[in-house]
Amino acid sequence: MSANNNHDIKDASLAEAGLARIEWAYQEMPVLRVLGERLGKQRPLDGLRISACLHITTETANLARTLKTAGADVVLCASNPLSTQDDVAAALVHKLDIPVFAIRGESTEVYYQHINAVLDHLPVITMDDGADLVSEIHKSRNTLIGKMLGGTEETTTGVIRLRAMAAEGALRFPVIAVNDAMTKHLFDNRYGTGQSTLDGIIRATNILLAGKTFTVVGYGWCGRGIAMRAKGHGAKVIITEVDPLRSLEAAMDGYRIMPLMEAARQSDFIVTATGDKHVVDQAHMDVMKDGCVLANSGHFNVEINIPALEAMAVGQQRPRASVDEYTLEDGRRIRLLAEGRLVNLAAAEGHPSTVMDMSFANQVLTAVYLASDQYKLENTVHNVPADIDQQVASLKLAAMNIQIDQLTDEQQHYLSSWQEGTE
Numbered sequence: 289m290s291a292n293n294n295h296d297i298k299d300a301s302l303a304e305a306g307l308a309r310i311e312w313a314y315q316e317m318p319v320l321r322v323l324g325e326r327l328g329k330q331r332p333l334d335g336l337r338i339s340a341c342l343h344i345t346t347e348t349a350n351l352a353r354t355l356k357t358a359g360a361d362v363v364l365c366a367s368n369p370l371s372t373q374d375d376v377a378a379a380l381v382h383k384l385d386i387p388v389f390a391i392r393g394e395s396t397e398v399y400y401q402h403i404n405a406v407l408d409h410l411p412v413i414t415m416d417d418g419a420d421l422v423s424e425i426h427k428s429r430n431t432l433i434g435k436m437l438g439g440t441e442e443t444t445t446g447v448i449r450l451r452a453m454a455a456e457g458a459l460r461f462p463v464i465a466v467n468d469a470m471t472k473h474l475f476d477n478r479y480g481t482g483q484s485t486l487d488g489i490i491r492a493t494n495i496l497l498a499g500k501t502f503t504v505v506g507y508g509w510c511g512r513g514i515a516m517r518a519k520g521h522g523a524k525v526i527i528t529e530v531d532p533l534r535s536l537e538a539a540m541d542g543y544r545i546m547p548l549m550e551a552a553r554q555s556d557f558i559v560t561a562t563g564d565k566h567v568v569d570q571a572h573m574d575v576m577k578d579g580c581v582l583a584n585s586g587h588f589n590v591e592i593n594i595p596a597l598e599a600m601a602v603g604q605q606r607p608r609a610s611v612d613e614y615t616l617e618d619g620r621r622i623r624l625l626a627e628g629r630l631v632n633l634a635a636a637e638g639h640p641s642t643v644m645d646m647s648f649a650n651q652v653l654t655a656v657y658l659a660s661d662q663y664k665l666e667n668t669v670h671n672v673p674a675d676i677d678q679q680v681a682s683l684k685l686a687a688m689n690i691q692i693d694q695l696t697d698e699q700q701h702y703l704s705s706w707q708e709g710t711e
């Protein structure tokens with residue numbers, strides 16, 4: 289362990305290896321590189337204290353260095369006890385001079401100690417992935433509220449929590465829902481979660497997916513991506529949903545739709561991505577096939593009712609690093625991956641840098657927006673301004689060397705008028 293009041297990380301000697309991986313990821317993050325160059329000259333975040341609670345990955349390291357280049361005084365802690373890449377944490381502290389409080393596998397108690405350590409930095413902007421900083425500030429660090437310019441939120445579950453706070457009138461500073469930017473969830477939640485969830489499941493189990501029955505619970509942005517990639521592996525994909533529109537969409541995308549009770553009887557894999565609680569419950573486990581693999585890609589580890597599984601089990605063993613195999617009284621085995629935490633981060637490396645480039649470009653530009661628009665925003669959850677979304681999309685297209693057409697003057701006029709009709 290390496291700890292002082294500026295950091296708490298696992299092993300400083302991992303810094304060299306961590307930096308090499310951060311640089312590797314940076315090559316796939318052209319939008320952040322462009323923003324770094326531009327904002328390094330303008331320094332719009334000069335001296336602003338930012339506390340960020342994000343997954344400590346190579347991509348987050350590149351976000352932090354970009355914020356620092358723009359002038360910010362950034363500190364980081366983890367947004368999940370199992371997602372920290374300890375080599376990245378070491379590199380941030382010892383190579384990039386950015387304080388980090390995060391150790392992979394930390395207890396819940398240490399997790400909250402780390403949250404409070406980054407709040408001791410007295411942030412004026414928070415960056416959350418799951419709303420834990422905002423929640424902690426409102427619950428026990430009220431004195432910070434007066435100085436806050438605002439917060440940003442990276443994920444669907446965090447936005448849901450924050451909207452619930454705003455609806456109760458409890459939110460005491462503005463927060464911007466970065467998750468809801470098109471250039472975030474259309475790509476990160478769909479393609480990022482899609483690829484990395486399959487990556488996590490495959491790394492954890494090394495079981496062939498072709499020909500297997502693979503159920504995705506929830507056909508939101510993440511579920512769509514997971515289903516698409518599982519289908520690509522040759523799995524027979526079933527979708528379970530509670531929303532009629534999304535069920536219909538899944539049906540027309542070519543998947544089988546049925547209640548989870550029915551899917552549970554035939555599935556080799558069941559993967560949750562709902563942001564909801566106990567969607568896989570004891571009744572489903574009662575009817576699962578021997579060997580069924582359960583994994584979660586939703587934000588919190590409550591989507592699978594793990595306490596119920598533990599109570600049902602007569603035996604438990606860990607045959608592989610990210611697999612807990614529970615044996616039930618009738619001899620059936622249920623295999624839980626990554627302790628029910630985000631499988632793509634706990635058993636793989638999280639989203640590929642290419643998509644995080646866009647998500648984190650939104651974070652950077654949103655922080656600049658919060659910094660420039662001081663005290664004018666209401667204390668509620670705001671959307672990312674549309675011009676930021678457009679800017680991120682344009683920068684990404686340019687980096688991909690993709691050109692698109694422009695509206696002519698005639699077309700612009702036509703699209704903004706009502707006089708012309710049937711001819």
Ligand SMILES: NC(=O)c1ccc[n+]([C@@H]2O[C@H](COP(=O)([O-])OP(=O)(O)OC[C@H]3O[C@@H](n4cnc5c(N)ncnc54)[C@H](O)[C@@H]3O)[C@@H](O)[C@H]2O)c1
Nearest residue numbers: 443444445506508509510529530531562563564585586587
């Ligand atoms: N693993 C990652 O890296 C990652 C990345 C982005 C988002 N997330 C998280 O994944 C979760 C889903 O995010 P999203 O953007 O796809 O959300 P979303 O709102 O687009 O989709 C969630 C879907 O789950 C469905 N659902 C809710 N309860 C259900 C139930 N009991 N049974 C079946 N379906 C149910 C909803 O109807 C909805 O269609 C959130 O917790 C989000 O924070 C994880």
